Amino acid sequence: xxxxxxxxxxxxxxxxxxxxxxxxxxxxxxxxxxxxxxxxxxxxxxxxxxxxxxxxxxxxxxxxxxxxxxxxxxxxxxxxxxxxxxxxxxxxxxxxxxxxxxxxxxxxxxxxxxxxxxxxxxxxxxxxxxxxxxxxxxxxxxxxxxxxxxxxxxxxxxxxxxxxxxxxxxxxxxxxxxxxxxxxxxxxxxxxxxxxxxxxxxxxxxxxxxxxxxxxxxxxxxxxxxxxxxxxxxxxxxxxxxxxxxxxxxxxxxxxxxxxxxxxxxxxxxxxxxxxxxxxxxxxxxxxxxxxxxxxxxxxxxxxxxxxxxxxxxxxxxxxxxxxxxxxxxxxxxxxxxxxxxxxxxxxxxxxxxxxxxxxxxxxxxxxxxxxxxxxxxxxxxxxxxxxxxxxxxxxxxxxxxxxxxxxxxxx
Numbered sequence: 001x002x003x004x005x006x007x008x009x010x011x012x013x014x015x016x017x018x019x020x021x022x023x024x025x026x027x028x029x030x031x032x033x034x035x036x037x038x039x040x041x042x043x044x045x046x047x048x049x050x051x052x053x054x055x056x057x058x059x060x061x062x063x064x065x066x067x068x069x070x071x072x073x074x075x076x077x078x079x080x081x082x083x084x085x086x087x088x089x090x091x092x093x094x095x096x097x098x099x100x101x102x103x104x105x106x107x108x109x110x111x112x113x114x115x116x117x118x119x120x121x122x123x124x125x126x127x128x129x130x131x132x133x134x135x136x137x138x139x140x141x142x143x144x145x146x147x148x149x150x151x152x153x154x155x156x157x158x159x160x161x162x163x164x165x166x167x168x169x170x171x172x173x174x175x176x177x178x179x180x181x182x183x184x185x186x187x188x189x190x191x192x193x194x195x196x197x198x199x200x201x202x203x204x205x206x207x208x209x210x211x212x213x214x215x216x217x218x219x220x221x222x223x224x225x226x227x228x229x230x231x232x233x234x235x236x237x238x239x240x241x242x243x244x245x246x247x248x249x250x251x252x253x254x255x256x257x258x259x260x261x262x263x264x265x266x267x268x269x270x271x272x273x274x275x276x277x278x279x280x281x282x283x284x285x286x287x288x289x290x291x292x293x294x295x296x297x298x299x300x301x302x303x304x305x306x307x308x309x310x311x312x313x314x315x316x317x318x319x320x321x322x323x324x325x326x327x328x329x330x331x332x333x334x335x336x337x338x339x340x341x342x343x344x345x346x347x348x349x350x351x352x353x354x355x356x357x358x359x360x361x362x363x364x365x366x367x368x369x370x371x372x373x374x375x376x377x378x379x380x381x382x383x384x385x386x387x388x389x390x391x392x393x394x395x396x397x398x399x400x401x402x403x404x405x406x407x408x409x410x411x412x
Contacts, residue, residue, distance in 0.1 A: 044113035045102045078091070282308060
């Protein structure tokens with residue numbers, strides 16, 4: 001049989017209660033027994049001293065036994081004189097060692113205090129049966145209180161635990177009613193304690209799982225978006241019968257798929273097919289895929305040692321984002337060679353990038369305007385870093401500039 005949280009807590013309390021009360025009953029019985037016996041011993045010592053003094057002073061007529069106390073006079077050999085057959089006898093070997101000051105003797109079922117009275121040894125004794133009876137009675141009372149306390153305490157703990165765990169139980173029922181695709185946070189109405197932290201952490205995991213699902217969905221949408229443009233270009237080239245261009249577009253699609261797979265796996269593809277490449281020619285060719293985009297490049301080549309397909313993909317991603325923000329007429333691609341470095345700028349006259357997005361613009365799942373993901377920019381950054389370069393962005397309302405800096409042939 002499975003017990004609930006409240007029942008388990010009440011059972012644990014009951015076990016602890018039983019142990020503590022068992023210890024308490026034992027200590028209570030011991031305390032009563034020792035306390036009464038100690039009190040009795042003190043009284044007997046006082047009585048023995050008083051009776052011995054009376055005997056030494058010849059005032060034996062003032063001695064009388066009361067309250068169950070027995071007074072016995074022994075000779076110095078340890079034989080009882082008066083009464084000759086005492087109810088609580090002290091052994092002769094004990095009597096023969098009696099000092100003038102009272103000494104306590106514990107017999108079977110009685111206590112006795114004895115002392116040298118000058119005419120013999122006087123012993124004042126009393127039975128201890130009433131002490132044991134009183135201690136046992138006290139233990140019985142405590143044992144009865146134990147059961148009453150156990151039942152009442154167990155019921156109280158059960159009620160309190162059920163009340164305390166009610167918010168967690170409600171949360172558990174809510175989880176049981178949910179389907180696998182319902183990742184909304186679990187409502188919790190209770191105090192901010194350990195149980196609340198469990199529910200809050202579970203809700204945090206649900207939020208992370210929902211975010212992961214959203215990223216997966218957005219990633220698939222972004223893959224479709226990234227593949228759409230080159231596939232459209234490939235289709236147009238096939239329809240024109242331009243086999244050479246079609247082969248180049250097909251290779252580009254293969255490389256793009258490899259990049260997307262690398263991003264999906266969290267890895268960076270670093271295998272480049274390096275050639276001496278004119279960055280200006282690549283910029284002009286890619287800009288031609290977006291009618292209306294202006295190109296500013298020097299008449300001579302701006303050469304870098306790089307992978308032409310990857311660099312074309314880099315420029316295409318930057319231009320495509322700019323066209324999406326400002327339209328083709330608002331985009332300019334510029335190429336220059338400065339200080340032995342090759343530089344590429346993609347400017348647009350769009351509304352600008354929000355300041356809070358700039359620090360994470362090149363992350364895989366950074367959202368831009370319209371809720372789209374910056375997957376293309378993540379690929380662009382990967383390509384630039386694979387070529388040993390740097391990519392930067394600055395933006396304000398009316399102008400956004402992506403700047404790419406690559407090592408020139410002189411640096412290589």
